[in-house]
Amino acid sequence: MTKRVFFQIHWFLGITAGIVLALMGVTGAAMSFEDEITEALSPTLFAPGVPAGADMSPDRLIARVEADHPGYYVARLDWETARDRTHAIRLLASEGRGRMQGQVDRATGRWLGEPAGAGFFHLMDELHRWLALPGGGNGVGRQITAFSAISLIFFALSGLYLRWPRQALDWRAWMVLDLRKTGRNLWRALHVVIGTWVLLFYLLSALTGLWWSYDWYRQSVIYALTGKAGGEEGRREGKKDGIAPRPAIDPAWTAFRRATGDDYVWVRIARPAPAQPMKTINFDARPEGARHLRQTDRYSYDPETIAVTKRDLYDRRPLGTIITQSMFELHRGAFFGLPGRIALLLTSLTMPLFTVTGYLLYLSRRRRKREAKALEAGITVAAGAGTGDLLIAYASQTGTAEIRARNAALALAQGGVRAQVLPVGKLTPALLAQNQRLLFVASTYGEGEPPDMARGFATRMVNGDALDLGHLRYGILALGDREYPDFCAFGQKVDPWLRGAGATALFPLIAMDHGDQAAEQQWDAALHDLGAADARRGQTVIPFIAWTLVARHVLNPQSDALKAFHLQFEPAADMDAMWEAGDIVEVQPCNAPETVDALLVAQAQDTDLLDRSTALRDHLMTAMLPDHDQPMTMDSARALRPLPVREYSAASIAADGTLDLVIRQVRGDDGRLGIGSGWLTAHMPVGSTTLLRVRPNPGFRTDPAQGGQPLILIGNGTGIAGLRAHLRAQAHDGHKGHWLLFGERSRRHESFFDDELSAWIEDGTLTRLDRSFSRDSDCARYVQDMLPDAASALTDWIDRGATILVCGSLDGMAQGVHDGLVAILGENKLETLAEEGRYRRDVY
Numbered sequence: 001m002t003k004r005v006f007f008q009i010h011w012f013l014g015i016t017a018g019i020v021l022a023l024m025g026v027t028g029a030a031m032s033f034e035d036e037i038t039e040a041l042s043p044t045l046f047a048p049g050v051p052a053g054a055d056m057s058p059d060r061l062i063a064r065v066e067a068d069h070p071g072y073y074v075a076r077l078d079w080e081t082a083r084d085r086t087h088a089i090r091l092l093a094s095e096g097r098g099r100m101q102g103q104v105d106r107a108t109g110r111w112l113g114e115p116a117g118a119g120f121f122h123l124m125d126e127l128h129r130w131l132a133l134p135g136g137g138n139g140v141g142r143q144i145t146a147f148s149a150i151s152l153i154f155f156a157l158s159g160l161y162l163r164w165p166r167q168a169l170d171w172r173a174w175m176v177l178d179l180r181k182t183g184r185n186l187w188r189a190l191h192v193v194i195g196t197w198v199l200l201f202y203l204l205s206a207l208t209g210l211w212w213s214y215d216w217y218r219q220s221v222i223y224a225l226t227g228k229a230g231g232e233e234g235r236r237e238g239k240k241d242g243i244a245p246r247p248a249i250d251p252a253w254t255a256f257r258r259a260t261g262d263d264y265v266w267v268r269i270a271r272p273a274p275a276q277p278m279k280t281i282n283f284d285a286r287p288e289g290a291r292h293l294r295q296t297d298r299y300s301y302d303p304e305t306i307a308v309t310k311r312d313l314y315d316r317r318p319l320g321t322i323i324t325q326s327m328f329e330l331h332r333g334a335f336f337g338l339p340g341r342i343a344l345l346l347t348s349l350t351m352p353l354f355t356v357t358g359y360l361l362y363l364s365r366r367r368r369k370r371e372a373k374a375l376e377a378g379i380t381v382a383a384g385a386g387t388g389d390l391l392i393a394y395a396s397q398t399g400t401a402e403i404r405a406r407n408a409a410l411a412l413a414q415g416g417v418r419a420q421v422l423p424v425g426k427l428t429p430a431l432l433a434q435n436q437r438l439l440f441v442a443s444t445y446g447e448g449e450p451p452d453m454a455r456g457f458a459t460r461m462v463n464g465d466a467l468d469l470g471h472l473r474y475g476i477l478a479l480g481d482r483e484y485p486d487f488c489a490f491g492q493k494v495d496p497w498l499r500g501a502g503a504t505a506l507f508p509l510i511a512m513d514h515g516d517q518a519a520e521q522q523w524d525a526a527l528h529d530l531g532a533a534d535a536r537r538g539q540t541v542i543p544f545i546a547w548t549l550v551a552r553h554v555l556n557p558q559s560d561a562l563k564a565f566h567l568q569f570e571p572a573a574d575m576d577a578m579w580e581a582g583d584i585v586e587v588q589p590c591n592a593p594e595t596v597d598a599l600l601v602a603q604a605q606d607t608d609l610l611d612r613s614t615a616l617r618d619h620l621m622t623a624m625l626p627d628h629d630q631p632m633t634m635d636s637a638r639a640l641r642p643l644p645v646r647e648y649s650a651a652s653i654a655a656d657g658t659l660d661l662v663i664r665q666v667r668g669d670d671g672r673l674g675i676g677s678g679w680l681t682a683h684m685p686v687g688s689t690t691l692l693r694v695r696p697n698p699g700f701r702t703d704p705a706q707g708g709q710p711l712i713l714i715g716n717g718t719g720i721a722g723l724r725a726h727l728r729a730q731a732h733d734g735h736k737g738h739w740l741l742f743g744e745r746s747r748r749h750e751s752f753f754d755d756e757l758s759a760w761i762e763d764g765t766l767t768r769l770d771r772s773f774s775r776d777s778d779c780a781r782y783v784q785d786m787l788p789d790a791a792s793a794l795t796d797w798i799d800r801g802a803t804i805l806v807c808g809s810l811d812g813m814a815q816g817v818h819d820g821l822v823a824i825l826g827e828n829k830l831e832t833l834a835e836e837g838r839y840r841r842d843v844y
């Protein structure tokens with residue numbers, strides 16, 4: 001909650017004060033080497049060489065300059081000890097606001113003029129201080145820059161809080177900028193990582209900049225640092241009318257020079273306005289090699305007695321006093337010498353980067369929100385019952401068919417065609433009678449079976465009353481996988497059923513495997529013919545992104561069974577990943593680097609391949625590899641099929657901060673590790689990244705409307721992943737009273753997540769835990785074997801509104817559990833529960 005609020009304020013200030021800060025940063029940077037630049041532009045103005053005549057004394061010099069500039073008085077004389085240099089003079093109008101700054105000849109007092117570039121730097125100064133708005137230091141511009149300085153403090157601190165990385169102790173998480181990122185991720189990385197680099201500098205700029213913004217701030221800082229009220233240091237007396245007596249400076253100057261000789265390279269003599277008395281004569285003198293301009297010693301003389309009244313040496317001042325006197329030098333980094341000035345120059349110059357990247361992030365966020373809204377609106381429009389004549393029914397086990405159905409509805413809605421999206425279980429004869437067109441998006445599960453949610457429909461299709469669908473035109477998108485012998489079998493069964501009922505096909509059945517471009521095109525064309533917009537804008541397309549493997553450990557180290565691993569991932573880019581219990585993680589696996597290298601060596605005689613081995617190696621890492629002895633050319637290498645995507649159940653929820661998987665190593669007959677499990681459990685080093693995407697799986701999520709109702713979680717082996725995610729979600733939401741039935745091989749070696757389960761028993765998240773261990777002699781049964789004993793409790797729980805969640809292997813476990821449930825509840829009841837979303841499975 002707090003994070004959200006901080007985030008909103010950060011954005012809001014960013015798009016307002018951010019622009020002012022960008023300007024202040026650039027103008028500040030422009031002024032950071034003003035002295036050096038102006039001198040470089042007019043070298044002879046500052047260092048014309050040693051004059052023929054002797055130096056004029058301060059009094060004579062001042063008199064000459066004031067005589068040449070009627071209406072002005074010399075407010076400052078900056079005396080240069082080196083005789084080849086000119087002195088600097090600041091003139092202020094005796095009345096009004098006029099001000100002149102220039103160099104004078106040290107021997108004649110002749111006004112040599114302003115340096116080139118003075119106008120530019122003056123403008124930079126005005127922009128930096130008050131945006132050059134009317135009213136100057138007392139106008140609205142000053143209020144705006146002051147507010148922006150406060151905002152900068154907020155940006156720095158809230159930014160730090162908002163980006164706080166999960167591995168806060170790892171400096172790389174804070175400081176390393178990954179320039180391989182692109183788009184939004186790159187902007188974000190630039191914003192947050194460079195933001196961290198410059199954070200302290202910005203705090204310094206803002207905290208010192210406020211010195212000139214608010215009197216109360218200045219007074220408070222002075223008080224805090226020196227323990228004194230800030231009146232003397234901070235306030236200048238206003239101009240008065242008339243002329244106060246002006247003591248001569250020369251006697252004190254002669255005494256000062258006699259006492260200090262050439263110890264100082266530069267001396268400032270400041271004079272008050274003519275109406276104000278000059279009670280003491282102060283010389284602020286800077287020694288050679290001073291680190292910054294305010295590193296000056298002050299000698300105060302009594303104008304009457306020419307006695308030294310005070311020698312205030314910089315080195316002897318308390319730090320608090322030094323700081324209050326050097327605020328300007330701190331503000332521009334010069335307090336820390338040349339490195340400080342360069343650092344402040346660079347950090348000020350990066351200020352617009354934050355405004356620009358912040359804006360880009362803001363716009364991309366808005367665009368995403370708009371797209372999400374459009375998707376929602378599109379689907380709502382598309383789902384508006386009775387508004388069109390087109391139905392889109394989906395039968396999905398793991399979410400793919402549902403996403404496709406919704407995207408189709410959106411594409412149609414964008415083309416002005418309204419469609420109603422619904423799960424196949426809701427496809428009633430009345431609805432079919434009312435509508436003229438039907439799109440059917442169906443996946444196949446098990447061994448050529450319908451997804452669970454379509455079981456009831458499939459039964460009705462075969463056993464139900466014959467329907468007359470003579471008015472209906474239909475199209476079928478059957479999703480499947482050619483690795484299964486019954487490719488798209490369920491979709492294929494629906495087709496003759498519809499035809500048998502008299503319906504006419506809008507287009508021939510499209511059977512689509514994963515990554516099947518030809519089928520994709522057919523489906524796009526079919527939708528287009530129905531009036532869909534061409535663009536896929538706003539549709540749900542979940543991109544693969546890089547995730548870092550942050551932890552991996554074996555769950556059954558001593559077991560002689562195949563090793564099972566618990567893996568934890570974090571997004572490689574700083575982003576908020578969202579997923580829910582039940583969702584599916586798709587992994588883009590890679591080959592073992594050693595295997596790829598061995599293949600490259602085996603092919604080494606082909607120089608063409610060797611020359612391009614880096615690009616080729618990258619390509620081979622994600623391709624189905626040929627045998628070593630099969631000669632490979634660049635073209636044949638390019639034509640290799642990519643490794644197939646592997647799917648796993650998410651074993652954690654987003655609130656956990658890591659995306660967890662539970663993966664068992666599988667080995668082929670040749671002893672080689674499986675593609676997905678090999679990559680994730682053996683080849684991929686901890687700390688490296690891989691491409692993942694989390695696919696929403698409505699079929700195995702729980703229904704929010706049934707929140708608080710008990711869950712009966714049944715599974716085996718790595719099926720603990722999906723069940724654990726659900727239990728974590730329940731524990732997170734404080735919903736108690738669930739029942740876990742779980743089977744593994746041995747209590748000793750395969751008590752996965754034992755501590756967590758015990759804690760859930762303890763806190764009531766689980767009220768019942770039944771575990772079976774098939775290899776332990778005292779138990780020796782599978783999870784499905786526990787069902788008969790649990791029959792009456794199970795019926796009871798179902799009557800109380802419980803939902804059954806099954807996760808794990810299809811062979812043996814899920815089929816056995818299904819049969820057990822049929823025996824207890826009856827086929828019809830189970831089909832109804834599946835249609836109501838109270839019997840959900842994630843089995844594989």
Ligand SMILES: Cc1cc2nc3c(=O)[nH]c(=O)nc-3n(C[C@H](O)[C@H](O)[C@H](O)COP(=O)(O)O)c2cc1C
Pocket residue numbers: 395396397398399400401402443444445446447448449451479480481482484485486487488489810843844
């Ligand atoms: C356990 C399991 C069994 C499957 N059986 C088949 C099958 O028999 N025939 C087929 O074509 N596809 C089969 N598939 C592949 C799915 O139909 C395919 O992945 C589809 O895209 C899933 O869509 P859904 O997410 O909407 O359920 C099976 C997938 C799984 C996980």
